[in-house]
Amino acid sequence: xxxxxxxxxxxxxxxxxxxxxxxxxxxxxxxxxxxxxxxxxxxxxxxxxxxxxxxxxxxxxxxxxxxxxxxxxxxxxxxxxxxxxxxxxxxxxxxxxxxxxxxxxxxxxxxxxxxxxxxxxxxxxxxxxxxxxxxxxxxxxxxxxxxxxxxxxxxxxxxxxxxxxxxxxxxxxxxxxxxxxxxxxxxxxxxxxxxxxxxxxxxxxxxxxxxxxxxxxxxxxxxxxxxxxxxxxxxxxxxxxxxxxxxxxxxxxxxxxxxxxxxxxxxxxxxxxxxxxxxxxxxxxxxxxxxxxxxxxxxxxxxxxxxxxxxxxxxxxxxxxxxxxxxxxxxxxxxxxxxxxxxxxxxxxxxxxxxxxxxxxxxxxxxxxxxxxxxxxxxxxxxxxxxxxxxxxxxxxxxxxxxxxxxxxxxxxxxxxxxxxxxxxxxxxxxxxxxxxxxxxxxxxxxxxxxxxxxxxxxxxxxxxxxxxxxxxxxxxxxxxxxxxxxxxxxxxxxxxxxxxxxxxxxxxxxxxxxxxxxxxxxxxxxxxxxxxxxxxxxxxxxxxxxxxxxxxxxxxxxxxxxxxxxxxxxxxxxxxxxxxxxxxxxxxxxxxxxxxxxxxxxxxxxxxxxxxxxxxxxxxxxxxxxxxxxxxxxxxxxxxxxxxxxxxxxxxxxxxxxxxxxxxxxxxxxxxxxxxxxxxxxxxxxxxxxx
Numbered sequence: 055x056x057x058x059x060x061x062x063x064x065x066x067x068x069x070x071x072x073x074x075x076x077x078x079x080x081x082x083x084x085x086x087x088x089x090x091x092x093x094x095x096x097x098x099x100x101x102x103x104x105x106x107x108x109x110x111x112x113x114x115x116x117x118x119x120x121x122x123x124x125x126x127x128x129x130x131x132x133x134x135x136x137x138x139x140x141x142x143x144x145x146x147x148x149x150x151x152x153x154x155x156x157x158x159x160x161x162x163x164x165x166x167x168x169x170x171x172x173x174x175x176x177x178x179x180x181x182x183x184x185x186x187x188x189x190x191x192x193x194x195x196x197x198x199x200x201x202x203x204x205x206x207x208x209x210x211x212x213x214x215x216x217x218x219x220x221x222x223x224x225x226x227x228x229x230x231x232x233x234x235x236x237x238x239x240x241x242x243x244x245x246x247x248x249x250x251x252x253x254x255x256x257x258x259x260x261x262x263x264x265x266x267x268x269x270x271x272x273x274x275x276x277x278x279x280x281x282x283x284x285x286x287x288x289x290x291x292x293x294x295x296x297x298x299x300x301x302x303x304x305x306x307x308x309x310x311x312x313x314x315x316x317x318x319x320x321x322x323x324x325x326x327x328x329x330x331x332x333x334x335x336x337x338x339x340x341x342x343x344x345x346x347x348x349x350x351x352x353x354x355x356x357x358x359x360x361x362x363x364x365x366x367x368x369x370x371x372x373x374x375x376x377x378x379x380x381x382x383x384x385x386x387x388x389x390x391x392x393x394x395x396x397x398x399x400x401x402x403x404x405x406x407x408x409x410x411x412x413x414x415x416x417x418x419x420x421x422x423x424x425x426x427x428x429x430x431x432x433x434x435x436x437x438x439x440x441x442x443x444x445x446x447x448x449x450x451x452x453x454x455x456x457x458x459x460x461x462x463x464x465x466x467x468x469x470x471x472x473x474x475x476x477x478x479x480x481x482x483x484x485x486x487x488x489x490x491x492x493x494x495x496x497x498x499x500x501x502x503x504x505x506x507x508x509x510x511x512x513x514x515x516x517x518x519x520x521x522x523x524x525x526x527x528x529x530x531x532x533x534x535x536x537x538x539x540x541x542x543x544x545x546x547x548x549x550x551x552x553x554x555x556x557x558x559x560x561x562x563x564x565x566x567x568x569x570x571x572x573x574x575x576x577x578x579x580x581x582x583x584x585x586x587x588x589x590x591x592x593x594x595x596x597x598x599x600x601x602x603x604x605x606x607x608x609x610x611x612x613x614x615x616x617x618x619x620x621x622x623x624x625x626x627x628x629x630x631x632x633x634x635x636x637x638x639x640x641x642x643x644x645x646x647x648x649x650x651x652x653x654x655x656x657x658x659x660x661x662x663x664x665x666x667x668x669x670x671x672x673x674x675x676x677x678x679x680x681x682x683x684x685x686x687x688x689x690x691x692x693x694x695x696x697x698x699x700x701x702x703x704x705x706x707x708x709x710x711x712x713x714x715x716x717x718x719x720x721x722x723x724x725x726x727x728x729x730x731x732x733x734x735x736x737x738x739x740x741x742x743x744x745x746x
Contacts, residue, residue, distance in 0.1 A: 062131045064140060066092055071146045074188060074225075075104030075204075080143065089143045090128060091191075098135035102225040108204040109137055111218055115203035116141070119178075122320065123171035125191060125201040144191035144199055151187070155264060158278075160345060163312040164190075164198040165258055166303065171200040172254055173299035176247040181212045183219040185253035186227040187260070195351030196312075209246040219249075229256045229266065234293050241293075247300075248293035254302075255288035281306060311343040319356040330360075334370050341373065349377045350385070358393040361405065368408030371397075375415045386419045394420070398432035403441055410436065410447035417454040425458050430467070437471035442480045449475055449486050453493040465502055468494075476510065481519035488514040488522060492529035495536060507533060508541050512549040520558040527553070527564040534571055539579050542572050 064081040071078035079092045095109045102108075116127040116139065129140035147154075154160050168190065175182055182189075182205070189202025204218070205226055211217030223231065230253035234241065258281070259273035260266050270289065277285050284306050287297035297305075318325070318333050325333075341349060354377050357370060378390045394416065397405050420429060433455070436448030452468070459468065472494075475487040491510050495503060514526035530546060537546065550572070553565040 062133075062138065063129075064090060064092060069094075071149065073146070075100060075102065075109075078146065081140070091141050091143050093139040093141065095137040095139070096135065097132070097137050103204045103222055108218065108222060111206065112203045113137065113139060115206045116201070119175070119180075119203070119206075121171060121174045123167045123174070123198065123200060125199040142193055142199075144193045147187050147190040147192055147198070150192055151264075154192075155261075157345065159310050159312050159343060160196070161261060162308050162310045163196070163316070163348075164192075165261070166308060166310075166313050166317075167198040168200055168257065169254060169299040169303050172247075172250045173303065175206070176209075176250055176299065179209045179246055181207050181209050181219055181246065181249050182253070183207065183212075183249055184222075184226045184230065185250060185257055186230050187257065188227065190257075193351075194347060196345060196348035197352060212249070213241050213244065215241060227253075229260075232293065233291070244293040245296070245298070247298035248296050251288045251296045251298060251302075252293075254299060255285055258285060258288075280309075311340040312345075312348060315340055315344060316348070316352060319353065319360075322356065322360060331367075334367060338369060338373055341377070346377075346380060350381060350389075354378060354389060358390070362393070362396065364402060364405075368404050368411070371405065371408035372412050372415075375412045378419070379415060381419075383419070387421075390416070391420065391424065395424075395428050395432070398429055403444065406436065406439075406444055407447055410444070410451045413451040414454045417458070420455070420458065422458040422460075425455060426460050426463050430455070430459065430463055434467060434471060437475060442483065445475065445478065446480070446483050446486065449483060449490050453490060456494055456497045461499060464494075464498065469502070469506060473510070476513055481517075481522060484514070484517055485519060485522040485525045488525040488529055492525070492532050495529075495533045503536055504538070504541070507536065508545045512545065515549050515553060520556075520561055523553060523556065523558075523561050524564055527561065527568050531564075531568050531571060534568075534575065539576060539583075543576055547572055547576075 063084050065084055066079040066081050068079070069077040070080050073093075075095060077094045079094060081090050081092045082088070083090065095104065095112075097106050097109055100106065100109065113130055116125065117130075120126075125144065126142040127139070128142070131138045154164065168185070172182060172185065182200070182202070184202045184205045185200070186202075189200060191199045191201055193199060205222040207217035207219040212219050219226075223235065232249055232252035233239075234244065235249065256270075256273075259270075259277060262278070263273060263276035274282055274286065284297060284302050287295075288302065290296045315337065322330070341353070344353065354374065357374050357377075361371060361374070374390070374393075378386060381389060394409070397409055400406060433448070433452075436444045439445055439448070449472070456464065456468075472487055472491055476484055478484050478487070488511070491507070495507055498506065511526045511530050514522050514529075517523055517526070527550070530550070534542075547569060550565050550569050553561055554569065556562045556565065
């Protein structure tokens with residue numbers, strides 16, 4: 055509806071307000087979707103303040119007078135005897151009067167802003183002359199804006215009783231007209247602020263008492279005590295002695311959290327660093343007293359600007375995300391998302407760590423395409439950052455974005471980073487990487503899980519840090535429903551067995567629990583295994599074993615047919631005592647020959663076990679030092695991250711490197727990890743799985 059001219063780039067909605075001489079429409083920009091308000095004046099045959107010269111003055115003053123508390127002008131078009139003035143989106147003060155009166159802090163904030171606006175105009179030598187609820191508007195950020203510029207006149211003209219203010223006196227709000235103007239007294243002794251001070255005082259009184267046309271004497275009963283003495287000075291009979299708006303602001307202690315926060319942010323650019331630091335320390339305690347609209351649309355943009363300039367700390371970044379969580383998707387994409395991308399590209403460790411610590415709060419608001427294309431490449435830099443704290447926070451927070459990552463991103467990028475972090479020099483990072491893999495398991499495709507999980511967990515089982523081994527065991531328990539019987543019998547159980555004699559009690563307990571679980575799974579699946587037919591059906595189920603023993607131990611009689619084809623114990627050749635194999639001590643579970651030790655990990659796992667028991671490391675559950683071995687299953691795994699601790703020693707691996715279950719570790723987790731296992735002579739179970 056409305057103006058159809060191609061020069062007018064705004065779509066008008068139905069009129070929201072009928073003001074004195076104009077209609078107020080809300081509008082949307084046709085190209086960028088921005089939200090604005092449009093004041094429509096009829097210039098054909100207007101009378102009073104709607105006459106052409108008053109409207110032209112309104113437009114001129116709106117264009118040329120720029121101050122944060124004055125209505126902000128954007129565009130104007132005049133066509134078909136109508137003037138369209140485009141401003142920031144606002145709502146008439148009268149429409150929100152009831153809501154405003156419910157919060158004293160909001161009322162004081164509005165008074166402060168109107169006083170600031172009139173102070174600016176008076177200091178510039180202008181008289182507004184028409185201050186009242188009809189000339190005040192409120193934007194979506196809770197800012198009060200002064201308009202109604204039809205009678206805005208230079209003070210020099212008013213002093214001589216000329217100009218638009220004097221001409222428009224019959225049409226302005228009469229309560230705002232001071233007695234010296236009404237009584238045609240000499241204006242030789244008035245000041246530029248005298249007329250507007252009277253108007254502001256009337257507006258304050260009507261705001262607190264909630265009605266107009268109240269006797270001035272009775273108005274004082276409604277004014278708060280901290281205002282009343284200064285308010286009376288605004289109404290002095292002698293115009294030369296009236297308090298100005300700027301003096302009122304300077305002499306009244308508002309003690310208002312909205313004013314304290316918003317005024318400081320408005321003056322942020324000229325504040326000293328020590329003032330900024332003190333302000334940001336206080337800010338979280340002040341925010342709870344500020345309405346959400348002001349937080350979202352006024353404070354939030356200022357805080358993002360402050361973070362961009364590096365003048366903040368991580369508590370403020372946390373505050374930003376707590377405020378932003380109440381935004382809808384379009385508002386979030388406009389106000390916060392561009393800032394998040396900028397901050398991930400920052401070299402400031404404080405900003406990066408704060409982003410990672412708060413990722414759980416805002417991850418759900420990031421669109422998947424933006425996350426994969428713009429944010430994850432910047433996020434992934436944390437996996438290889440030189441700061442151990444950044445690496446730690448990256449690996450512990452990545453689970454919050456995994457559901458939105460594409461399969462390509464997970465398989466081609468994320469898993470490679472995690473494989474490298476399992477060899478990190480910081481033992482806390484290694485342990486938490488294993489926990490991260492556990493959390494990640496449910497989000498992996500089946501083919502990827504089969505290739506990655508067993509190698510990742512068995513690798514961590516050989517870590518010299520007890521919490522890493524414990525994390526691997528608990529990870530296996532938590533993901534046990536994802537493994538095939540082949541993986542359990544040939545990969546997991548052999549890797550777990552040595553840890554039943556681990557020097558750390560917690561590790562041993564968890565390991566025994568895990569083995570019992572996996573043995574139970576294998577037992578439950580026994581009836582589903584198809585037995586392989588044997589050549590001698592009458593020998594029984596163990597015929598294949600008897601045949602093998604016969605071939606090795608039966609004497610010459612068996613070959614000629616004269617002896618017993620099934621040898622007893624007395625026919626088995628025993629190994630001479632001098633040829634017995636040397637069995638290593640039971641404490642040396644993982645042994646290595648020099649050529650089997652990886653170059654980067656020269657300290658053998660055996661050496662670590664031959665030393666006295668190490669100092670007990672912090673448990674995986676940092677808030678529970680008496681952790682139950684079963685706790686990993688009962689509680690969400692993602693909370694069980696190990697806190698980082700200084701560690702200069704690299705990861706130590708042990709075990710026989712030639713085992714088929716260790717293949718592929720030099721190339722992350724190996725691409726053909728289970729190829730050899732598939733050739734073992736065990737009946738194939740296909741995709742058969744035992745799930746919880």
